[in-house]
Amino acid sequence: MKLLEEKIKTCGRVLPGGVLKVDGFLNHQIDVDLIMSLGREFFDLFRDEGINKILTVEASGISIAFAAAQFFHVPVVFAKKGENKNVGKDVYTGECFSFTKGKPYEMSVSKAYLGKEDSVLIIDDFLANGAAVKCLMHILDQAGASLVGVGIAIEKGFQPGGSELRAAGVRVESLARIRSMDDEGGIEFFD
């Protein structure tokens, strides 16, 4: 998606260690019009798939999932991270390693909001090693829900998550797929 690629090139920053900072428009400050365009794009990609729920994980995935859900007219469920007194005990859980924070964390979704009647689109802001998406898929398995596909804003295509998911037969649609980043700030995208 050219619009997102251009935004990454003009407003993103590459930091040492393969970190791409997009907090000016995606995951700290949110460019609402841009995020709505991403939501619209996910709708165009998955509109005929019978999706009745969108699953994401707090916090950065929420705005993108919410934008897409406005076009699909379906609810969003966001997985909670860490222990949550307020979620209760009747939950599906998965453990996920955060490469950003350098430690594992737990994700949970209340059993009330996912079940075998659900056809689910997973949406998240980033896909790199795929840890978060795999954890959400594990939660869908526990619920007996069907995974329709995965919509990602920015895929670090030089990390293995996307390739592994596609090799496993998952439909992964990334709106910007980065081929390489260098420490001078250069970013190349896959066509």
Next chain:
Amino acid sequence: MKLLEEKIKTCGRVLPGGVLKVDGFLNHQIDVDLIMSLGREFFDLFRDEGINKILTVEASGISIAFAAAQFFHVPVVFAKKGENKNVGKDVYTGECFSFTKGKPYEMSVSKAYLGKEDSVLIIDDFLANGAAVKCLMHILDQAGASLVGVGIAIEKGFQPGGSELRAAGVRVESLARIRSMDDEGGIEFFD
């Protein structure tokens, strides 16, 4: 706002200890059409105030802030909780006590996304003791930004946060303001 009050009465659950669970439509599963209506209502209330940014805090505030921002056509900034490697060191911070989690936590906003040129609407899902809103106001003070007002989905009007803020001259608009809740599930609203 009748629509929200009705939703709370039909889908909310009162738990012992003054906990109101609204995770079926607000802060775990999200009813997108309802949240868009809340956003529209905040726009109607504050449309003439020259707001150029909406500030909230992850995670439950994000969808409501994002909904409102679509009408205001302004960016959303969400404060991050806890220590964030990815936010960097150039941040405004505040410490806040979470009554839900029973412990204090830090909130931070990058200095890049708030400044003295900003006229800010704070939006959050709940107002009870007012800890989170006061922490966001402390962050606005550090930034030299102007607070226009506070938009809250559900105010627990029997807790002191809202009254304290109004007494301090802050314009607080709560779309559903609860007068009382009892352990049998009864909920009364202020008119």
